[in-house]
Amino acid sequence: MIDLMAIITICTFILTIGFIFWKPNINEAIPASVGAFIVLLTGTVSLSDLGAITETISGAAITIIATIVMAIVLESFGFFHWAAEILLRKARGSGIRLFWLTNLFCFLMTLFVNNDGSILITTPILLMLLRSMGLKNHQKIPYLLSGALIATASSAPIGVSNIVNLIALKIVHMDLYMHTAMMFVPASLGLVVMALLLFALFYRTLPKKLPQIAQWSLTPGGHPLKGDIPKVRSAKFMRNVLIFVFCVRVSLFVASYINFPVSLMAVIGSVFLLTWRWIFLKIPPVDMIKKTPWYILIFAFGMYVIIYGLRNLGLTEWLIHFLQPLIAGSLLHASMLMGLLMSILSNLFNNHPALMVGTLTLTNMGLDPITLKIAYLASVIGSDIGSLLLPIGTLATIMWMHIIRKDGVKMSWSNYLKVTVLVIPITVIVSLVLLSLWVSWLF
Numbered sequence: 001m002i003d004l005m006a007i008i009t010i011c012t013f014i015l016t017i018g019f020i021f022w023k024p025n026i027n028e029a030i031p032a033s034v035g036a037f038i039v040l041l042t043g044t045v046s047l048s049d050l051g052a053i054t055e056t057i058s059g060a061a062i063t064i065i066a067t068i069v070m071a072i073v074l075e076s077f078g079f080f081h082w083a084a085e086i087l088l089r090k091a092r093g094s095g096i097r098l099f100w101l102t103n104l105f106c107f108l109m110t111l112f113v114n115n116d117g118s119i120l121i122t123t124p125i126l127l128m129l130l131r132s133m134g135l136k137n138h139q140k141i142p143y144l145l146s147g148a149l150i151a152t153a154s155s156a157p158i159g160v161s162n163i164v165n166l167i168a169l170k171i172v173h174m175d176l177y178m179h180t181a182m183m184f185v186p187a188s189l190g191l192v193v194m195a196l197l198l199f200a201l202f203y204r205t206l207p208k209k210l211p212q213i214a215q216w217s218l219t220p221g222g223h224p225l226k227g228d229i230p231k232v233r234s235a236k237f238m239r240n241v242l243i244f245v246f247c248v249r250v251s252l253f254v255a256s257y258i259n260f261p262v263s264l265m266a267v268i269g270s271v272f273l274l275t276w277r278w279i280f281l282k283i284p285p286v287d288m289i290k291k292t293p294w295y296i297l298i299f300a301f302g303m304y305v306i307i308y309g310l311r312n313l314g315l316t317e318w319l320i321h322f323l324q325p326l327i328a329g330s331l332l333h334a335s336m337l338m339g340l341l342m343s344i345l346s347n348l349f350n351n352h353p354a355l356m357v358g359t360l361t362l363t364n365m366g367l368d369p370i371t372l373k374i375a376y377l378a379s380v381i382g383s384d385i386g387s388l389l390l391p392i393g394t395l396a397t398i399m400w401m402h403i404i405r406k407d408g409v410k411m412s413w414s415n416y417l418k419v420t421v422l423v424i425p426i427t428v429i430v431s432l433v434l435l436s437l438w439v440s441w442l443f
Helices: 002-022 029-042 045-078 079-091 095-112 115-133 135-151 164-170 178-202 237-259 262-281 285-291 296-312 315-328 331-351 352-362 369-384 395-406 413-440
Strands: none
Touching: 002 029, 002 178, 002 262, 002 296, 002 331, 029 296, 029 315, 045 079, 045 115, 045 135, 045 178, 045 237, 045 285, 045 296, 095 115, 095 135, 095 178, 095 237, 095 315, 095 369, 115 395, 135 178, 135 395, 135 413, 164 178, 164 296, 164 352, 178 237, 178 262, 178 369, 178 413, 237 262, 237 315, 296 315, 296 352, 315 352, 315 369, 315 395, 331 413, 369 413
């Protein structure tokens, strides 16, 4: 009977991940919820386990939801179209300059919001810009693909930009401040390497001079962007909003440093921004009930229930037996092994369950504090950057592929792999080596 329940749990995990890959346009909370319900019925996860699961993911989920609320408020202010104006203005007709500005924009959006939110924000804006220029399909790919890769990978430098990173932080009992101190420099340098590799690959494809329409000023009534566009506010107002959001993001790290609940600080920042919008635009906060993607909480909870079931079946014990002798050798071994392993698992099973399994395994290895931290951070690099080798490695890239195809951009797996098979392995290895060197220098 136990063997049958174990088989059902394992099959449920595989089918849940498979369904998310097969139907990326379906709300991922649905298969995760069904899978979690089946696992609960098998008894591999008890009702008492649900309390521990709720405690683990609640803070991370609230923090991510709060940052997404801030992104929705920024959209109400017309911030993103204001940002699009700046991209075109600063590009000054140069396709190469636009390439670097696009990547910088995607990087900043992930730092200010999160990786999934960044994809949902930046991809439609880039599609509008590129469509307005009348660029051909192959000319759009460098901007769209590099932007997506940078936006998704940019969740590695700071843990607050990815819900699965926040959950993992809770599991290994590592605060946000320490995560950033150990991770920001090596992960950011890894992103620089990624951007340079992407530029080298796309240089010949990039239009050296943008069509004349790209040089228009996107003033209300005269810009080439179509659709329902919020009124663009003054530059001074937008800068004030941006400064406020930046202060909120900084406050999350201060809160982590002084042991104040990060999730509560994020909620306070969102409430202040909602109140500002209510006063300035006369829009009450009630619209957040409809616009906020609450399904993220359901997905995270359901996925963690399934992973917890695998843990209870002994998956982590098997991984411990295999990995412990290798990881305990040195910081470089720990970094390289966990980073590469998480890269492989993320591309096979998606980065959310991969990092959860890896983190649960690390906490039961009995590693010394520094080795545990570097192994965890290497796992984050694998799940945030290494997972980009295939378009199914992260939910963000699955959504991105769906968005661009819906807009008519032709993007095949082979086109995607021609880029990532060269860029991602090099970026991951460089980032992992830099991580071990940086942590060794710090401690």
